[in-house]
Amino acid sequence: MKGQFFIIGALLICSLLYIGLAPTISVTVADSADMGRLAENMESELPHALNIGAVSPGVPGALMGFSNFSADAAHGRGISMKCLWVAIEPGQGSVNVTVGNLMGAEETVGIDVDGTYMAVRVPDGAFNYTELPVSGPSFTVNITHADGGTAAEMPSNKTSLYAFLQLSRGGDVTRKEILA
Amino acid sequence: MKGQWKTMEAVVSGIVMLMFVAGLFAAHSQTLSAPPVKGWDALSAVNDRGLLRGYAQSLDTAAIEREAGNTGYLSGYNYTVAICNATSCDGSAPSADQVFASSFIVAGDDSYAPAEVILYAYRG
Numbered sequence: 001m002k003g004q005f006f007i008i009g010a011l012l013i014c015s016l017l018y019i020g021l022a023p024t025i026s027v028t029v030a031d032s033a034d035m036g037r038l039a040e041n042m043e044s045e046l047p048h049a050l051n052i053g054a055v056s057p058g059v060p061g062a063l064m065g066f067s068n069f070s071a072d073a074a075h076g077r078g079i080s081m082k083c084l085w086v087a088i089e090p091g092q093g094s095v096n097v098t099v100g101n102l103m104g105a106e107e108t109v110g111i112d113v114d115g116t117y118m119a120v121r122v123p124d125g126a127f128n129y130t131e132l133p134v135s136g137p138s139f140t141v142n143i144t145h146a147d148g149g150t151a152a153e154m155p156s157n158k159t160s161l162y163a164f165l166q167l168s169r170g171g172d173v174t175r176k177e178i179l180a
Numbered sequence: 181m182k183g184q185w186k187t188m189e190a191v192v193s194g195i196v197m198l199m200f201v202a203g204l205f206a207a208h209s210q211t212l213s214a215p216p217v218k219g220w221d222a223l224s225a226v227n228d229r230g231l232l233r234g235y236a237q238s239l240d241t242a243a244i245e246r247e248a249g250n251t252g253y254l255s256g257y258n259y260t261v262a263i264c265n266a267t268s269c270d271g272s273a274p275s276a277d278q279v280f281a282s283s284f285i286v287a288g289d290d291s292y293a294p295a296e297v298i299l300y301a302y303r304g
Contacts, residue, residue, distance in 0.1 A: 006186075010193035014200040034282070037220050041285055044227075049287035049294070062292050069266060069294040070285050077283070 035079055035167045039176040042070060042083075042165055047180035050087060050161050059087050059159070060098050060127045067102050078169050084109070085163040086143055090156055095134050100127040103147075103166075110149070112142035152179055217301040219282030222253040233289040236297050239263050239270045248299060257301040264296045276302035 046066065053062020067083045074081040083102040086109065088095050101107045101122040109120045113132040122128045134156050142151045143162050154160040163178040226232045226247045235243045241261040248254060248261065257280075262271030273279055283298040 004189055006190045006193040007196065010196045014197060017200070034220065037224075038285075045285060045287045048233075049292065052288050052290065053292035057292060062287075065292070066287050066294050069296075073264075073283065073285055073296045 034077065035169060035172060035174045038070075038074060038079060038081070038167055039165055039174055042163070043176065043178050045070075046085065046163050046178060047161050050159065050180075054159065059089060060100065060129075063087060063098075063161075064100050064102075064127055067100065071102060074167065080168045082166040083163060084145055084147075085161065086111070088141065088154060088160045088162075090158065091131065093133060093135065094131050095139065095156070096129060096131050098127055098129040101125070107145055110142070110144035112144075114139045147175070148177060150177060150179060217257050217280045218253040219248075219259070219280055219299040219301050220284065222248040222251045223282060223284040223297060223299055225251040225253065227284060227286070232284065232297060233286045236263050236286045236295045237289040237291075237293045241271045244297060244299075254301055257303060259299055259301045262298045262300070264298065265294065271298075273298075273300050274302055278302065 046063070049062050049066035050059060053059065053066070057065065063085050067085065071081040071083065081102075082104055083100075084107060085100045087098045087100075089098070095113060097111050097113070097118075097120070099107075099109045099111070099120045099122050101124055104124055106121065106123050109122065111118050111120055111130065111132065114134055116132050118130045118132060120128050120130055136156065138153050138155050140151065140153050143149045145164065147166065148164055150162055152162075161178065161180045165176045165178065167174045167176075223232065223244075226235075226244060229247070231247055232244065235247070241263055244261045244263075245259060248259065258274070258276075260271060260274050262269050262273070264270075273281070280301045281298060282301075283296050285294070285296050287294055
């Protein structure tokens, strides 16, 4: 009989606790389709970060800072975000190529500009740069890395951006390549 | 024998209490494939009109709430907006039984100022 009173007492206490505490506990619901939307979001904002940040804090600072900020925000939603970006800025008879790496491991990125090739090794969480010669109003660039790459013709007189994004939550993975 | 029954009943009551407490304080978030309110669409619409970056940079949560409400995607729901930069958040999640959270990340408007705009939609 005493033992049964233990069980009844436990159930009573649980019920009182639930009545008292339940209204203060809210459930926050996240949309599982938001990985694709985050990819779209990055497609519009990474180039914008480059444009407005080119002077201050500078191209590497703006892109590394914004990539890190976005990865932290994504992490808050249970999304793992990895990012690799390549910014190509015009120079005098050359282009300055900066590669940023937030892929979680060291990356070696192949950059071929009009037939001149350079392998740029970048530690995780850092950026590295190189300079490659160009002539004429545009150039052909071929970017290769462990997860993909692209080939494109770019104008010699403006800053261009390539980015690779990998978003994952559990078994779901979304990849996106951005060219701007 | 009686003592063993009392012991078992006490153990069962202890397990009931522990399970209840564990469930009460367990992670209280869930993921739905299609929540009924289109918070992201509302924020995206405000961004498409060229307004979201400026309001986020000036931490104007009221303006974003007004513009998001005007999109029509939030009808039938109450909503609040929070703007979070690298160091702090302006605004917070509401206290409601079920809150739908959508966010949009911006890099800044006319200068570099990354921020996350979070729209919380809820009923009641």
